[in-house]
Every structure is written in structure tokens, then in C-alpha cells.
Amino acid sequence: MTGSESSVHIVIMRLRPGTSREGFLDATRRMADWLQSQPGFLGYELYEAEDHWADRLEWASTTHAEKGRQAFLTTEIYTELIRYVADDHQGLIGRRVQW
Template identity: 35%
Template sequence: MSKNVIETVTFKLNNGVRREDFIAAARGMSSWIKTRPGFICRRLSCTEDGTWIEHVQWENMDAAKTAAAEIGTAPENTAFLSAINGPTIQLTHSELEVALN
């Protein structure tokens, strides 16, 4: 049995992108991400220095990698993706070992 996978993405926004506009764009892609096979949950937060952290929980590594490969193909994700400063993106996938709800 495969373990759930946590996709962690850290990034900064492009200059001039307003926080509230980015949050609206992040909500705008919710319909896409919720329909991806293997999706469990998503959280998006921001540190004091403006680094955004997105955690997405997937049923397995295949689901995580498939969604990551397809994210740029959906028109509803354009506003979200275009707000992100590409060179600042760091993406990792890790197996979930302990969870407390």
C-alpha cells in the first residue's frame, strides 16, 4: 500500500501582485485541483517575509506528479500561475509519515 504524498511548494510573488488578488486567483483554481484524481486537501499560507507555502496532500506519488505536470494546461490556473515569480519556486514531494487532525 502506498503512502499519501505531501507536495510542498514555496515561492514569492511577482512584483506588483497584490496579496488579495493572489488569494482570489488561488481560490479560482480550486475547482481544477479538487477534481484531480488522488487529491485529498490543500493549504496555502504566507510567511512574514512574503514567502508563500502551499501544501497539497495526494493519495500517492503518481497522483501528485500527474497533477504537477498538468497544472499549466488548465485555463482556470492562469491567474494563479502568472502571479508567481518562477525562479523562486521550490517544489518537493514527500511521503506522509505522521498526521494529526
């Protein structure tokens, strides 16, 4: 994988017991707004299942994805958002498979 390939960052998570769905949604809205200002950011989607959530961030390259992830970890939005998310969340940064 090189830095010039389109890339996605996918996170699968659950909310911590007793946390507010509405609070989580508000924090993800603010994160989506913040993402719009990041170099190489292409799009964001949030998915809800019965007891899990997933989000998908699309970036122009793996380099942009990693730099965006690192920058987000320093924001107040991240500090708030992570309070809603259970510790067993999993994420990956990868590229679309071309058939």
C-alpha cells in the first residue's frame, strides 16, 4: 500500500452501557464537520446496527488517512467521543480491493 492510493478508515464499535445515543450522535456530527477541513478527506458515513456501530471515513490516500487520524486524536471532539465508545472498538485503514 502506498500513500497515493485512495483509502478508507473503518471503525466498528459499541457504545458504553448507560451512555446517551443522542450525545454520541452529536459528537459524531461535530467530528464530521471537523473532518471537512482536513486535507485529503473525501467522505464520512455512520452505520447503526442493533448493538454495534460502524463508521467509514474515505481519504484521498493512506497518508492522508493516517495524518487525519493522528490529528483527530489531539482534538477535544475525540476526547468527548471516546467516552461514548466501549474499549473493544476495532479499526483499520486500508484501500479498496480492485477486482
